[in-house]
Amino acid sequence: MNTRTDGPEATGRVDVLLGDRSYPVFVGPGVRHRLPEEVARIGARRVVVVSARPPEWTPDPGVPHRVVPARDGEHDKTLATVEHLCRAFADFGLTRADAVVSCGGGTTTDVVGLAAGLYHRGIAVIHLPTSLLAQVDASVGGKTAVNLPEGKNLVGVYWQPRAVLCDTEQLDTLPAVEWRNGYGEIARAHFIGAGELRDRPVTEQITACVALKARVVAADERDAGLRHILNYGHTLGHALERATDFQLRHGEAVGVGTVFAGRLAGLLGRIPADRVDEHRAVVAGYGLDTRLPDGVDHDDLLAFMRRDKKSTSGLSFVLDGPSGPELVADVDETAVRAALADM
Ligand SMILES: NC(=O)c1ccc[n+]([C@@H]2O[C@H](COP(=O)([O-])OP(=O)(O)OC[C@H]3O[C@@H](n4cnc5c(N)ncnc54)[C@H](O)[C@@H]3O)[C@@H](O)[C@H]2O)c1
Numbered sequence: 001m002n003t004r005t006d007g008p009e010a011t012g013r014v015d016v017l018l019g020d021r022s023y024p025v026f027v028g029p030g031v032r033h034r035l036p037e038e039v040a041r042i043g044a045r046r047v048v049v050v051s052a053r054p055p056e057w058t059p060d061p062g063v064p065h066r067v068v069p070a071r072d073g074e075h076d077k078t079l080a081t082v083e084h085l086c087r088a089f090a091d092f093g094l095t096r097a098d099a100v101v102s103c104g105g106g107t108t109t110d111v112v113g114l115a116a117g118l119y120h121r122g123i124a125v126i127h128l129p130t131s132l133l134a135q136v137d138a139s140v141g142g143k144t145a146v147n148l149p150e151g152k153n154l155v156g157v158y159w160q161p162r163a164v165l166c167d168t169e170q171l172d173t174l175p176a177v178e179w180r181n182g183y184g185e186i187a188r189a190h191f192i193g194a195g196e197l198r199d200r201p202v203t204e205q206i207t208a209c210v211a212l213k214a215r216v217v218a219a220d221e222r223d224a225g226l227r228h229i230l231n232y233g234h235t236l237g238h239a240l241e242r243a244t245d246f247q248l249r250h251g252e253a254v255g256v257g258t259v260f261a262g263r264l265a266g267l268l269g270r271i272p273a274d275r276v277d278e279h280r281a282v283v284a285g286y287g288l289d290t291r292l293p294d295g296v297d298h299d300d301l302l303a304f305m306r307r308d309k310k311s312t313s314g315l316s317f318v319l320d321g322p323s324g325p326e327l328v329a330d331v332d333e334t335a336v337r338a339a340l341a342d343m
C-alpha cells in the first residue's frame with residue numbers, strides 16, 4: 001500500500017498481487033478519470049460500460065463504447081441480468097480483446113463481474129464501485145455471483161478485474177444508511193489487521209481495507225483457508241440479516257456481529273477484557289449500533305448460525321485470540337448463548 005500526497009488530496013494505490021493476473025486498485029477523489037489510461041493499458045479496443053449511475057458518472061473510456069443502463073439491488077442480481085448483459089456485449093460486437101466496465105454498488109459489480117467472467121469464457125473487466133461497501137470489499141478480490149430464489153450468491157465464478165477505480169467523489173451522494181453499511185466492514189477490518197482507522201480520511205480508510213483484502217486474497221484467492229478471516233463478525237451478522245428479514249443492512253449487522261465476536265472471544269478466554277471493550281468502542285466509533293436489535297429471538301439466531309455456510313458442523317466463528325483471528329469450529333452453545341445474553 002502507498003498513499004501519494006503530491007496532488008491536492010492524497011490518492012491511494014494498492015496492487016493485488018496474483019502473478020500475471022495482478023491488478024491495481026486506485027482510491028481517492030477523481031480516480032475515475034484514470035479509466036481511459038487503464039483501458040489503454042490493457043489494450044481493449046472497444047468497451048461496454050454497464051452503469052447503475054447516471055451515464056455521465058463514467059468518463060469516456062477513450063475507445064468506441066456503449067453505455068448499458070443497470071440497476072443496483074439484489075433483485076437484479078440474477079442469471080437473467082447476466083444473459084441480458086452478455087447479449088448487449090454480443091450486440092455491440094465485443095470480442096475477447098475488448099473490455100467491460102461496471103459502475104455501481106456491489107450488486108452491480110458482482111453481476112457485471114460474473115457476466116464478464118462468462119462472456120467468451122472471460123473478458124477483461126474494470127470496476128468503478130460507487131458505494132462505500134463496494135469500494136472497501138465487493139469490487140476487490142475476484143468473487144462474482146448472482147442470487148437464485150433458493151439463496152444469495154449461489155452461482156458465480158472467481159474472475160479478477162484488471163483494475164478497480166474507487167472514486168471517493170462518487171460517494172458524495174451516498175445516503176447515511178449506505179455509509180453505515182460500508183463502515184460495518186471497515187469496523188470489522190480493525191480486528192483482522194487493517195489497524196486503527198477511526199478519524200482517518202475516507203481515502204485512507206478505504207485504501208487500508210483494500211490493502212488488507214489484497215493481502216488475504218493474494219495468499220488465498222479461492223477460499224481454501226485464510227480468506228475466512230474476512231468473515232470476522234459475519235456469522236452473527238448473516239443471522240441478524242435473516243432474523244430481521246434484511247431490515248438491517250449487511251454492514252450494520254456485521255457491526256453488531258463484530259461486537260459479539262469480541263464478547264464471545266472474551267468468554268472463551270481468548271482475549272482480555274480491554275480487547276473485548278475495544279470491539280464495542282470501535283463499532284460505536286463508526287456510528288453503528290452495538291446491541292442486538294429489539295425483539296430478535298436468540299433461538300432463531302442460533303438456528304441461522306448453525307446453518308452458516310462456513311460451518312461444516314456445529315457453530316463456527318472467526319475469533320480473535322493470542323495468535324490473531326482464526327476460524328474456531330464447534331464452539332460450545334452455552335458460551336454462544338451467554339455472549340448473546342450479554343449484548
Ligand atoms: N464479490 C465480493 O467479494 C463481495 C463482497 C461483499 C459484498 N458483495 C456483494 O455486494 C452487494 C452489496 O453491495 P452494496 O452494499 O453496494 O449494495 P447495492 O449495490 O445494492 O448498493 C446499495 C445502495 O446504494 C445505492 N448507491 C450505490 N452507489 C451510490 C451512490 N454513489 N450514490 C447514491 N446511492 C448509491 C444503490 O443504488 C443501492 O440502493 C451484495 O450483493 C453482496 O453480496 C460481494
Ligand SMILES: [Zn+2]
Pocket residue numbers: 137185234250254
Ligand atoms: Zn461482509
